[in-house]
Amino acid sequence: MTSSAIAVSGLRKAYGDKVVLDGIDFEVAEGSVFSMLGPNGAGKTTTVNVLATLLKADAGTVRVAGHDVATATKQVRASIGVTGQFAALDDLLTGRENLQLMADLKRTPSGDRTVSQLLERFDLGESADKMAATYSGGMRRKLDLAMTLVGRPQIIFLDEPTTGLDPRSRRTMWGIVRDLVVNGTTIFLTTQYLDEADELSDRIVVLDQGHLVAQGAPEELKRQVPGTHVRLRFADLDDLDTAARILPGATRDDQELALRVPGEGDSKSLRAILDRLDEHMINAQEFSVHTPDLDDVFLALTGHASTKEEAK
Numbered sequence: 214m215t216s217s218a219i220a221v222s223g224l225r226k227a228y229g230d231k232v233v234l235d236g237i238d239f240e241v242a243e244g245s246v247f248s249m250l251g252p253n254g255a256g257k258t259t260t261v262n263v264l265a266t267l268l269k270a271d272a273g274t275v276r277v278a279g280h281d282v283a284t285a286t287k288q289v290r291a292s293i294g295v296t297g298q299f300a301a302l303d304d305l306l307t308g309r310e311n312l313q314l315m316a317d318l319k320r321t322p323s324g325d326r327t328v329s330q331l332l333e334r335f336d337l338g339e340s341a342d343k344m345a346a347t348y349s350g351g352m353r354r355k356l357d358l359a360m361t362l363v364g365r366p367q368i369i370f371l372d373e374p375t376t377g378l379d380p381r382s383r384r385t386m387w388g389i390v391r392d393l394v395v396n397g398t399t400i401f402l403t404t405q406y407l408d409e410a411d412e413l414s415d416r417i418v419v420l421d422q423g424h425l426v427a428q429g430a431p432e433e434l435k436r437q438v439p440g441t442h443v444r445l446r447f448a449d450l451d452d453l454d455t456a457a458r459i460l461p462g463a464t465r466d467d468q469e470l471a472l473r474v475p476g477e478g479d480s481k482s483l484r485a486i487l488d489r490l491d492e493h494m495i496n497a498q499e500f501s502v503h504t505p506d507l508d509d510v511f512l513a514l515t516g517h518a519s520t521k522e523e524a525k
């Protein structure tokens with residue numbers, strides 16, 4: 214028995230000669246946010262589609278909410294919600310009517326109240342009675358996610374949920390994701406925004422050319438790429454001189470009286486630095502550990518910049 218909401222092993226998918234997923238394995242813990250990062254065309258949507266029973270894998274096993282996606286399609290579908298680049302809304306209905314229709318389809322008890330609460334929560338109250346055709350891209354995404362939440366699915370797939378949203382709407386979306394997780398929902402997120410994955414995820418996988426090139430907590434991934442360093446600041450130039458002499462590989466900034474010491478940022482290497490300073494009776498006035506951000510990780514792992522960077 215496992216408490217994994219999703220368990221994927223040896224997943225393969227090709228379109229003709231083009232291998233998109235070349236045997237990938239990962240698990241998603243219940244009640245967590247799991248993000249899949251990858252450049253355009255890496256296979257993120259393909260993965261979501263297989264996990265959500267919309268596409269058949271060529272090989273491998275995929276269990277979602279404890280059910281095999283190949284044989285228990287109905288049970289998997291009853292446990293999940295999918296929102297993505299394809300908005301499922303009916304343009305000729307109002308926001309409220311779209312949600313009401315979903316509540317009816319899912320036979321939601323006290324559907325009216327659910328609909329009103331969702332409109333409120335997604336900041337869609339004012340536009341609730343306007344046709345969805347008149348909604349902006351951001352409003353459509355919010356309505357799409359609201360519709361996904363109607364049946365309170367255990368697992369939600371969010372395929373690039375904030376692409377094209379303004380900063381305020383992105384933050385609203387992030388708040389909603391956090392609330393869902395607090396209440397036990399599992400979120401599988403694909404995103405091109407590294408800061409979004411960093412902000413929300415318990416675990417991240419990086420997909421590139423059919424393989425998972427890395428997986429771990431955001432902090433673990435950041436520690437894997439070079440660039441982690443400790444920054445020390447001293448009271449005067451004498452202390453800086455001595456510290457620069459006794460700490461190998463350090464680079465100094467005389468103006469700031471600061472020293473940048475490359476290292477792992479783990480407790481053992483931090484202790485070694487502090488012990489060295491103690492031996493020479495030097496006190497660092499400031500001490501901080503800097504880890505690279507996910508942009509650095511992405512570049513180091515895939516050999517190319519994130520989509521956002523490429524677009525610059």
Ligand SMILES: Nc1ncnc2c1ncn2[C@@H]1O[C@H](COP(=O)(O)OP(=O)(O)OP(=O)(O)O)[C@@H](O)[C@H]1O
Nearest residue numbers: 228231233251252253254255256257258259260405
């Ligand atoms: N139905 C299809 N037939 C043939 N090739 C396909 C099909 N669907 C996707 N592909 C190809 O498979 C690869 C992966 O596509 P996918 O949409 O899964 O990538 P993605 O990581 O979601 O990209 P994006 O970030 O651009 O949405 C791409 O090269 C795409 O062109």
